[in-house]
Amino acid sequence: MTAPTRLILRRPDDWHVHLRDGDMLEVVAGYSARQFARAIVMPNLVPPVTTPAAAAYRERILAAPGSAGFTPLMTLYLTDDADPRAVAEGHAAGIFTAAKLYPANATTNSAHGVTDVRNIHPVLATMQRIGMPLLIHGEVTDPAVDVFDREKMFIDRVFAGLVRDFPELKMVFEHITTAEAAEFVMAAGPNVAATVTPQHLHINRNALFAGGLRPHAYCLPVAKREEHRLAVRRAATSGSPKFFLGTDSAPHAIERKESGCGCAGIFNAPFAIESYAKAFEEEGAIDRLEAFASENGPRFYGLPLNEEWIALERAAVDVPERIEAAGTHLVPFHAGETLPWRYVGAA
Numbered sequence: 539m540t541a542p543t544r545l546i547l548r549r550p551d552d553w554h555v556h557l558r559d560g561d562m563l564e565v566v567a568g569y570s571a572r573q574f575a576r577a578i579v580m581p582n583l584v585p586p587v588t589t590p591a592a593a594a595y596r597e598r599i600l601a602a603p604g605s606a607g608f609t610p611l612m613t614l615y616l617t618d619d620a621d622p623r624a625v626a627e628g629h630a631a632g633i634f635t636a637a638k639l640y641p642a643n644a645t646t647n648s649a650h651g652v653t654d655v656r657n658i659h660p661v662l663a664t665m666q667r668i669g670m671p672l673l674i675h676g677e678v679t680d681p682a683v684d685v686f687d688r689e690k691m692f693i694d695r696v697f698a699g700l701v702r703d704f705p706e707l708k709m710v711f712e713h714i715t716t717a718e719a720a721e722f723v724m725a726a727g728p729n730v731a732a733t734v735t736p737q738h739l740h741i742n743r744n745a746l747f748a749g750g751l752r753p754h755a756y757c758l759p760v761a762k763r764e765e766h767r768l769a770v771r772r773a774a775t776s777g778s779p780k781f782f783l784g785t786d787s788a789p790h791a792i793e794r795k796e797s798g799c800g801c802a803g804i805f806n807a808p809f810a811i812e813s814y815a816k817a818f819e820e821e822g823a824i825d826r827l828e829a830f831a832s833e834n835g836p837r838f839y840g841l842p843l844n845e846e847w848i849a850l851e852r853a854a855v856d857v858p859e860r861i862e863a864a865g866t867h868l869v870p871f872h873a874g875e876t877l878p879w880r881y882v883g884a885a
């Protein structure tokens with residue numbers, strides 16, 4: 539069989555993205571809207587999106603250049619004192635598609651996150667009852683736990699308990715990076731799923747130290763050993779409906795990355811579908827890309843599939859070293875590399 543030269547996919551959605559706000563939003567929203575029909579928009583702004591003020595944030599996203607036709611699906615940032623009634627009302631009103639659990643201080647702008655999941659048990663009981671998904675940044679924050687073990691430890695200390703206490707709650711293990719997370723999701727019921735980023739399909743932790751310290755390869759959860767990358771690849775390309783596309787595109791201005799204390803986050807939105815296509819092809823699973831990118835996510839969320847198609851063609855794409863943004867620059871994932879598939883646009 540000869541390798542395909544053109545791919546037609548149902549238009550994909552991004553089930554985990556950081557669109558930021560203000561000038562940065564104006565620059566980055568269009569990159570996501572160019573490829574994806576819908577996106578689950580993360581609420582870790584300053585201050586966090588904890589109230590129906592999300593409706594105003596949604597309007598700012600829709601007003602950003604290049605956002606025509608794009609549907610942002612908003613998420614609520616859970617805090618220790620989140621109110622079950624307000625959460626249920628926001629969901630019923632269509633303001634919040636899902637709620638996000640950040641363990642306090644686990645990642646960028648998570649200082650107001652949850653200090654102990656027992657504090658939000660009443661909220662979780664309500665979410666289980668109304669069918670509202672819980673999206674989880676799955677890392678413990680215990681400083682005694684090695685940074686590379688924080689995801690694995692979260693399964694034992696927190697996630698396993700959530701599955702036991704809330705067996706019907708829809709939960710997404712966001713941006714998985716370990717063999718243990720892939721196995722845990724695979725073994726759990728159909729209400730537990732995971733998103734997979736492009737970077738965790740392509741890089742292992744060596745990328746952080748390739749010839750020197752590489753801040754643009756740094757995100758959270760941090761990339762792990764090669765055996766974990768391979769396990770995450772196998773899960774994403776397995777055909778299991780429990781794994782779907784979530785870029786975790788997380789732009790930070792170049793001076794915030796190239797710093798004595800560089801921010802966590804990789805900006806992958808500009809070449810996201812090209813990056814996934816490369817990984818799936820390398821795994822001999824290009825025929826499974828469409829389910830991962832465009833079907834498994836909406837089915838899990840109980841939303842309709844997009845009725846639009848996109849085309850990719852086999853053509854070299856040179857990823858720029860930098861992208862101009864709001865008076866500074868962003869360094870995209872795969873900067874300086876050449877990718878084998880080109881996103882053409884609507885098919």
Ligand SMILES: NC(=O)N[C@@H](CC(=O)O)C(=O)O
Nearest residue numbers: 556645646757758788802803
């Ligand atoms: N992934 C990251 O490294 N960073 C994200 C936060 C997150 O998703 O944990 C960000 O907002 O910058």
Ligand SMILES: [Zn+2]
Nearest residue numbers: 645675758759
């Ligand atoms: Zn996260």
Ligand SMILES: [Zn+2]
Nearest residue numbers: 556580786788
């Ligand atoms: Zn994220």
